[in-house]
Amino acid sequence: MADRNIEKVEYWRWEESRWQNPEITDWRGSLVTAGVDIGSTSTQAAIMADGKLYAYASIRTGSNSPSSAVDAMNWALAGTDLTPEDLRYTVGTGYGRVNVPFADSTVTEITCHAKGANYIYGPTVRTLLDMGGQDCKAIHCDENGAVTSFMMNDKCAAGTGRGMEVIANLLAVHVEDIGEMSFRIDAEPPPVSSICVIFAKTEATNLMRSGWSKEKVLAAYCHAMALRVARLLERNEMRLDFAITGGIAKNSGVVKRIERLIGAEALRTDYDAQIAGALGAALMGKALYEKKGGKPR
Amino acid sequence: MIANYGCEDGSGIYYIRIDTGKCGDCQLRGCVGGCPQELFVIEEDDWGDEMAVVREDRRRTLQAVCAACKPQDRPPDPLPCQSACDRQAIEHTW
Numbered sequence: 001m002a003d004r005n006i007e008k009v010e011y012w013r014w015e016e017s018r019w020q021n022p023e024i025t026d027w028r029g030s031l032v033t034a035g036v037d038i039g040s041t042s043t044q045a046a047i048m049a050d051g052k053l054y055a056y057a058s059i060r061t062g063s064n065s066p067s068s069a070v071d072a073m074n075w076a077l078a079g080t081d082l083t084p085e086d087l088r089y090t091v092g093t094g095y096g097r098v099n100v101p102f103a104d105s106t107v108t109e110i111t112c113h114a115k116g117a118n119y120i121y122g123p124t125v126r127t128l129l130d131m132g133g134q135d136c137k138a139i140h141c142d143e144n145g146a147v148t149s150f151m152m153n154d155k156c157a158a159g160t161g162r163g164m165e166v167i168a169n170l171l172a173v174h175v176e177d178i179g180e181m182s183f184r185i186d187a188e189p190p191p192v193s194s195i196c197v198i199f200a201k202t203e204a205t206n207l208m209r210s211g212w213s214k215e216k217v218l219a220a221y222c223h224a225m226a227l228r229v230a231r232l233l234e235r236n237e238m239r240l241d242f243a244i245t246g247g248i249a250k251n252s253g254v255v256k257r258i259e260r261l262i263g264a265e266a267l268r269t270d271y272d273a274q275i276a277g278a279l280g281a282a283l284m285g286k287a288l289y290e291k292k293g294g295k296p297r
Numbered sequence: 298m299i300a301n302y303g304c305e306d307g308s309g310i311y312y313i314r315i316d317t318g319k320c321g322d323c324q325l326r327g328c329v330g331g332c333p334q335e336l337f338v339i340e341e342d343d344w345g346d347e348m349a350v351v352r353e354d355r356r357r358t359l360q361a362v363c364a365a366c367k368p369q370d371r372p373p374d375p376l377p378c379q380s381a382c383d384r385q386a387i388e389h390t391w
Binding site: 107108111149150152153231 | 300304306357
């Protein structure tokens with residue numbers, strides 16, 4: 001039998017990224033702090049100089065969390081003339097926060113996302129939806145980015161980034177194209193299961209067999225995901241302004257459906273909303289360093 | 298801060314709500330010994346203040362864990378954890 005050379009495409013793979021602030025040309029004399037957010041599917045490292053975002057990197061979390069933290073930080077540092085020794089205070093956050101080998105302390109991702117959203121979207125944010133790889137959190141915060149309440153659900157991957165990756169692989173659609181594709185439909189279909197990603201996957205398979213287009217199935221899945229998080233928002237009360245962080249914030253198919261369900265528009269930003277946790281951790285690093293009486297170099 | 302610990306699944310919504318504003322300056326820690334299921338522990342929050350939290354390994358199974366204190370025919374009111382908390386900082390959503 002002839003060998004079949006089939007290339008396996010990983011549709012779930014999203015693009016890793018790095019950014020550096022062109023407005024900061026010299027960090028010397030500044031208090032440089034860093035944050036590393038190790039999530040279940042992605043890891044971000046953010047560097048701040050005197051509370052201003054200097055550079056960040058966002059990579060996929062590998063099987064070894066400590067090395068993911070090191071890789072993300074090295075990539076964030078690359079291109080700057082900073083060395084790890086120049087980082088005055090580093091905070092680890094996310095579910096893998098205890099696995100950041102060079103962290104000075106750890107802070108929960110709830111606190112960090114609120115701080116990061118306050119920086120990214122401004123002080124008017126009161127409700128924050130963090131849609132992560134394996135959980136979803138509804139957070140309320142005040143004008144300083146301090147958390148006033150939170151509610152999370154991590155019992156199932158439905159309504160999370162991982163659930164979206166599963167559907168991307170099933171339908172052979174690149175995960176970054178899902179949002180836009182999900183609007184190429186004549187009418188909004190009913191949602192698939194919003195309770196369990198396994199049920200949702202089975203339903204999606206059956207719908208494809210029954211003749212639904214990929215676009216229609218994606219719309220049904222984005223609708224289900226939006227329903228699930230809208231319920232979480234309603235349970236924890238909805239207060240404006242409202243913003244979304246995490247990888248799913250980049251998926252317009254989910255974001256616009258959430259907005260439709262809750263009757264409010266999410267704030268938009270030019271920042272990558274996926275870095276909110278790491279950015280908040282770097283801000284917490286500055287606050288904790290100053291609390292301990294440290295002085296910038 | 299209102300901290301909601303728990304989860305939602307296909308069978309319902311199960312959260313224990315702790316008002317950390319009431320809980321923070323409590324010295325008695327009645328919840329720790331007052332819950333027959335030993336659900337509550339004291340941990341430092343992100344600012345170094347000690348707070349009661351629901352044990353992380355129980356948050357996804359609250360429905361089952363709390364069932365012993367919530368017989369369907371006649372659940373006690375208040376629940377043992379609520380009686381043990383003199384700050385009235387604990388609520389259940391179900």
